[in-house]
Amino acid sequence: MQKVNYNTISSVILIIVACLAIWETKGLSEMSYVFPRTIGLILLILSIAYYIKSMIKSSSSKLFEGINKRKVVIMSLSMIGYVILISLFGFLMASMLFIGWMTWYLQQHNTDKSNKAKIVHASISSISISIFFFVLFRYVFVVPLPSGLLFG
């Protein structure tokens, strides 16, 4: 039996997405459904072909092979956290926290710097970048930036 690989999983997800896309067009008028339903059907056919191909020609490579998964997961979670922080504390404070944390975290493998130096550099970088761009956008370009639920 063929081993299930990421291509098989991706094709199954795509088949579900295509079916949902077709299902969602139910009840719409012809002019509204003709295009998305056609594309949904084409996607379904292509996804089934992809599924068959993945079963016949199994790929030996794995998803995220040779990638430092820990770093990628932390970076991804930090970005999600950044969005949540913006909604709570506003853009400026959330940016300071995000840039400071990420700069410090990404310097972990740098053995030339002491931990204190890393924290100082991360703090200076986060405060200066955040304030510079906040002032530039807020007051020079007059672009309103989110102030957050707690300070809004």
Add this chain to the structure above:
Amino acid sequence: MLEFLPDVLSSLTQPLNMLLLCVGVLIGIVVGALPGLTATMALALLLPFTFTMDSDTSLITMGGLYIGGIYGGCISAILINTPGTPSAIATTFDGYPMTKKGKASQALAAAAISSGIGGIIGGLALLFLTPVLADWALNFGPPEYFWVAILGLTMIATLSSGSMLKGLIGGCIGLLLGTVGISPVGGESRYTFGFSQLQSGLELIVILIAFFCIPEVISMIENNVKSQEGVKREKGIVKTLFFYIIKKPFFIIRSSVIGIITGIIPGAGGNVASLLSYDAAVRFSNDKKSFGQGKVDGVVASETSNNAEVGGSLVPLLSLGIPGAPPAAIILGALMMQGITPGPDLMSQQPGLVYTFLIAFVIANVVMIMFGLMGSKYIGKVLSIPVSYLAPSIVFLTIIGSYAIRNNFLDVALLIGFGLLAYVMKNAGFNPAPIVLGLILGPIAERGLAQSMLLGEASGNVLALFFSRPISIVLMLLCVLSIFLPLLSKLLGSKYDDSQEKLGA
């Protein structure tokens, strides 16, 4: 064209416009030089800075950035064997061996001169081809627009790197994303899942940033910047190289034409142009074996072509409203932010603006040569900026960019959501380019399809409207060719690779 000269001159003689053109080129070179930061990313990151500018100033700045960004990629390609942008991939083949031989200064100067010449030829093609294509496109009706959109999709799906099946699936996903919001003809909401903010559809720029910037920034944290070789100063090298290059007009024109044609084809970006041009240079050379060992012709072929591609990629954007390459898609977003819809009507509605941009584009290439010759070795110093400072700052700028477009917090959440999805998809072999082009072409294709159906129903024969008009037939044939030619070239390509291996090339 001459009747618009007063408009063009009044815009280009404004000190602010000229200053921003130079700043755009310079920032483009710096960002393009940083491995992991592509020209597309440079444009996407700096897009929010142009929101408050006048349309001509915004376009001039973006044009300068695009040109600088593509050129900047060669600096890291030459100095550290890592292309700053994918367009500079073929520059590494001979650029880095030149650096290892102590000829970095020569390689950088050759890259600057050939990029500038290629860029100017691309700019001239843009200047003369855009009005012709726009004129032709004025004859387009809804069925033709439908076929143009399908042609764009088939081309990108087949020409983008990786599997054709995945490219086509990506294109379909993009088309579906393009249908989110109120139907352009039927007027009903689709795929909004109760979010009223989605009724106007997904914001193009947010999706562009999500698909082109977030995966790159996550990938960046994996890359370690290599150590940089020293750049020795060599006197009189610029003059010698300049005459060496211009004494090869056929070589330059061939590389430029490859770049321009590749640029015009939607989806085939600068990387394809530089590889094709390098390949042609090797094939037509009498001294094939010296390529890859540090031959200046290799750098010239790659750089001439990838900068000529910039002009080519803007031809379909300005004349049809279809971007020829990912950075051109960002310029499309910038134009739409200014309330300008690119397409055949743009030439008739805003000719002054278009010609100002086209002339500024040529000037930006001259500025780029000057910056490249004077400062590429200093710009090379930015390669040592640690990723720990760059990556968080880029995420920060993408958040500003996506929020500032319409002050909608949902856009920020969508940016991160789609960005993470794009990263996973990219690792699974789904190139972001077909998805984004699908998103851009989706509404054009849908409007074309729905309007053609209405027209067809009124005339009593829907199929005849799609399949009997002369331009539609030509476009359909091109669609068929674009699907089957890559399959054919794949077959021929494998034979060519075999023969190259035998030659030891």
